[in-house]
Amino acid sequence: MDVALLGLEQILTWQTMLAVVLGTALGVAVGVLPGLGSVVGITMVLPFTLTMGQMPAVAVLLGIYCGSVYGGSITAIIINTPGTPQAAATALDGYPMAARGEADLALGWATTASLIGGLFSVLVLMLAAPQLAAFSLNFTSVEYFALGVFALICIAQVSQGSMLRGLLSGAMGMFVATVGVDPVIGDMRFTFDSFALSAGISLIPAIVGLFALSEMFVRIAERYTPTVKVDFKVGFKMPPRSAWRGRLVLLLKSCLIGSFIGALPGTGAATSAFISYSEAKRSSPNRARIGKGEPDGIIAAESANNAVTGSALVPTLALGIPGDPVTAVMLGTLIVQGITPGPRLFIEHLDVVYAIFFILIAANVAMFAIGAVGAQAFTRVLRVPESLLMTAVVVIALLGAYGVRGNSLDLVIAFAAGIVGFVMRRTGFPIAPMVIGMVLSPMIENALRQSLMLTRGSFWAFFERPITLALFVVTAAILLWPLVRWLLRAAKTHNDAQDRRT
Amino acid sequence: MASKTPRLPVNGTSLVACVTLAASTFMLWHTFDPAYDTAFASAGRGPVFFPRILLVIMLMLSAAVLAQSVTRPRVPETETAALAWRALLSVLLAAVATGLYLYLIYVIGYLLASIAFSFVLPVVFGYRRWVVTATFAAVYATATWYVFEMIFRIVLPKSPWFIYF
Incomplete structure (x- = not known):
């Protein structure tokens, strides 16, 4: 209890509160703009966080995270263009409601469901993260190796595009992270006698390039012009209390779906929103109206996508293993701020963990207030010409890449990563596994080499530990599943052909 | 994107796979540089032990992606539309x-x-x-x-x- 109060004390400063509000507002603005998401939002504020105190910096990051997931729903409802992929399911019922003149009510449903989903996920984080951290104290390097490989394979598997391309992207990210000093022996590798490369390839510039710069190149290539005129007035109307009757079960179910999916590596808010939406379509008492402007659709999508925010932080904070690029960037930034996620954090700095919980609660409340007061104002961001907006994003993101180490090589890395990211996106190679590969590579390498020292060089000893064995079995199943599915399909086609012949 | 403009006569996926194949082959060859033989205490698991595993995986995956893109050149248009x-x-x-x-x-x-x-x-x-x-x-x-x-x-x-x- 004392530790919780200490955590609360840390965030009850005007700087942290201001950071929560500004971060959330920026997150909503970034979420409103189609194409820019949480990662670009976070990379934009990186240079600012470097000069902030620990808690205000964390508050800005978490505010952007929560705000951006919610912000996408505003444009999804008002102009049928989800600002983020997470809000795509919201548009299915939100826009029909807006089209029949109930945009204010649709925004009310979306904002309230987002708040409840977000708060629910904080509860999940508060309950699950300490348990997972305590459990992981029993982990040796062997378990961490298996866990790292499992997380990477999951992310590669669920990424868009083919699994092979996802795996190749992950392997490339892991290899890039090996450039520089060998973490065990201290020898240089792949530096080609360049002193600048001896410090390795930093994560933040790579992320700036892969996400912000490549987004600019993609938009130039596509001449993407989402400048939209929002002519009608959009207000905010709280759904009446009576309207919640019969919808609370759906809300709880959606929160549970979002929280569960959010904790899995690589899935994320968009997946949870669609699964929750499908579940509502299957089981809601109002299922016949879903897709035609039914609040159940909005509740299912919005509560589930916001329920991801807290639960995605469970493996990040408890194990130091990010589940997606957003948490990977946050992990990198937390480390810059002197917070190293992992089980030790829960032992040595429990006050910081509690402070993070409270910041998330504050960010969700701020998100609700901002949505209720300023939904209309945020749609004005859409009127800014895309060219000026992207220029602003690129300049500030590059400043972020430079600001971390003040190193000219980081700007070169960001530029190169921008071109690589553009080529990958145009050719259907997912970027997320590459980023996660870069984050997980040092951990996997250290764990593998330490494990081999422990087991005197025997790989077989890895399979003698039950948790490791279970993780390897699941990993192998994920890897082999596409092959099994292909074989089953081939067998079915063969049988059908034989049936036709007979 | 304008569909009437002429498109590049290359399959982007194959091109990327070829580049990663060439890059990983070169880097794998580079791991056998005598400069990396200095780690006496590493018992064969020196600075390039882990990267070598990754490079072999990258080689195999690049070859598989290349084979896949050659045998199945038609990929979803929205994701990989050829660049004008x-x-x-x-x-x-x-x-x-x-x-x-x-x-x-x-x-x-x-x-x-x-x-x-x-x-x-x-x-x-x-x-x-x-x-x-x-x-x-x-x-x-x-x-x-x-x-x-x-x-x-x-x-x-x-x-x-x-x-x-």
Whole structure:
């Protein structure tokens, strides 16, 4: 209890509160703009966080995270263009409601469901993260190796595009992270006698390039012009209390779906929103109206996508293993701020963990207030010409890449990563596994080499530990599943052909 | 994207797979450089032990992706639509502008380079309201410079002609 109060004390400063509000507002603005998401939002504020105190910096990051997931729903409802992929399911019922003149009510449903989903996920984080951290104290390097490989394979598997391309992207990210000093022996590798490369390839510039710069190149290539005129007035109307009757079960179910999916590596808010939406379509008492402007659709999508925010932080904070690029960037930034996620954090700095919980609660409340007061104002961001907006994003993101180490090589890395990211996106190679590969590579390498020292060089000893064995079995199943599915399909086609012949 | 413009005569996925195949082959060859033989205490698991595993995996995956793209060249259009020459030219122009900007930051300082870049990039995007662009470039670059240099005290590269920027 004392530790919780200490955590609360840390965030009850005007700087942290201001950071929560500004971060959330920026997150909503970034979420409103189609194409820019949480990662670009976070990379934009990186240079600012470097000069902030620990808690205000964390508050800005978490505010952007929560705000951006919610912000996408505003444009999804008002102009049928989800600002983020997470809000795509919201548009299915939100826009029909807006089209029949109930945009204010649709925004009310979306904002309230987002708040409840977000708060629910904080509860999940508060309950699950300490348990997972305590459990992981029993982990040796062997378990961490298996866990790292499992997380990477999951992310590669669920990424868009083919699994092979996802795996190749992950392997490339892991290899890039090996450039520089060998973490065990201290020898240089792949530096080609360049002193600048001896410090390795930093994560933040790579992320700036892969996400912000490549987004600019993609938009130039596509001449993407989402400048939209929002002519009608959009207000905010709280759904009446009576309207919640019969919808609370759906809300709880959606929160549970979002929280569960959010904790899995690589899935994320968009997946949870669609699964929750499908579940509502299957089981809601109002299922016949879903897709035609039914609040159940909005509740299912919005509560589930916001329920991801807290639960995605469970493996990040408890194990130091990010589940997606957003948490990977946050992990990198937390480390810059002197917070190293992992089980030790829960032992040595429990006050910081509690402070993070409270910041998330504050960010969700701020998100609700901002949505209720300023939904209309945020749609004005859409009127800014895309060219000026992207220029602003690129300049500030590059400043972020430079600001971390003040190193000219980081700007070169960001530029190169921008071109690589553009080529990958145009050719259907997912970027997320590459980023996660870069984050997980040092951990996997250290764990593998330490494990081999422990087991005197025997790989077989890895399979003698039950948790490791279970993780390897699941990993192998994920890897082999596409092959099994292909074989089953081939067998079915063969049988059908034989049936036709007979 | 305009579908009537001529498209590049290359399969992007195959091209990427070929590049990663070549790069991983070269890097794998490089891991056998005598420079890496110095780790006596590593018992065969020295600095290139883990990268070698990764490079072998990359080689196999690149070959598999290449084989897949050659045998199944038709991929979802939305994700991998071939790039038109005109669009590619715009991207190249933006890439050159960005590369030049990053170089000029160290030659003429952050502020001047950012003003120039903030003016050029919207033009590459096709924005032609010159007064708006010029005002935006001057105001935005100066604002970011002021906030970082003067308020946050982050030292940004300076020009050789002025003391402050």
